[in-house]
Amino acid sequence: MKINFVKCHGSENDFILINNLDASLNLSDTELAHWAKCLCNRTYSIGADGILLLLPSTTADARMRIFNADGSEPEMCGNGIRCLARLAIQQLKKNPIQIETKTSRIQVSQENDIAQNVFSFNARLQNVSFISDDFNLISPNKQPFINKPISLLSSDLRFTAVSFGNPHIVSLVNHIDKNLLEQLGKMANINGTIFPNGANVSFFRFISPQSIYVITYERGVGITYACGTAMSAASLLSCILNLNQFGTWIHVFNEGGMVKCLPNQSNESYSVDLLGNATFVYEGTLDYANGVVKEISKTKEFYDEIAAYERMKKSFRES
């Protein structure tokens, strides 16, 4: 069986995107988890932070499933949904569209390019919550956990817990210490002692008004170039901490580039528009037989897109 895929990235958070809109591919959850572990391996296979599946939906225009590199299935992926949106909008010839995720329905749209020839998409993240069963152990009284210490993680940092479907804790820091982030990320994801289902852990730094930097230890992956839901969480927190203002676009820089976030507050409900690239790197084919991937080949490379994205990144370094 030959399966086509697209290697793509959002802020260099990279994915293997499989179009199964016609439901012709019938893989069990165990097989998909196994595929994610094998295909995301950067030493022996394609290499990626996760696999994305574009599927038909009965409640929206399309459905997304994502599997992390370790085979776990998270609820949501902000960078991934932009890549998936690109393929779905192309296939369905409709813009905007609604995409069903594990816990929500998200409006995605193609927008003006954020930089010349950098295909750009917006995801309106509305299922934002400070209360979630994922935070029961740090907040047994089910109160929002905002800018407070988590003694099991650190004696001096303060964290805010926020769910975008998937659980995040975010800390404002003056200096980014990647080793510390990795250490805390690992601690937050062992044994379910602090978070029953693990959590994504991020540090963010204030650069200037409307400009922050975010780095994330992703549950099920490790430190990535960027995490879309984490950047949305950090931009929201920057407003809560009065560093930025609701209703104003924030440039969120990351190891892999930049996205723009627009945090909004209406009464007690929050949303974040996440606008950024969805870059195709190459198309390829997997030859799959008897439960084993026999051969992986590249069929088309997107050199122009890769170059446009590199130019965008270079322009940040120069400014």
Ligand SMILES: N[C@@H](CCC[C@H](N)C(=O)O)C(=O)O
């Ligand atoms: N990279 C993603 C988040 C992917 C899921 C995450 N690792 C989790 O387990 O929650 C993003 O861009 O949001």
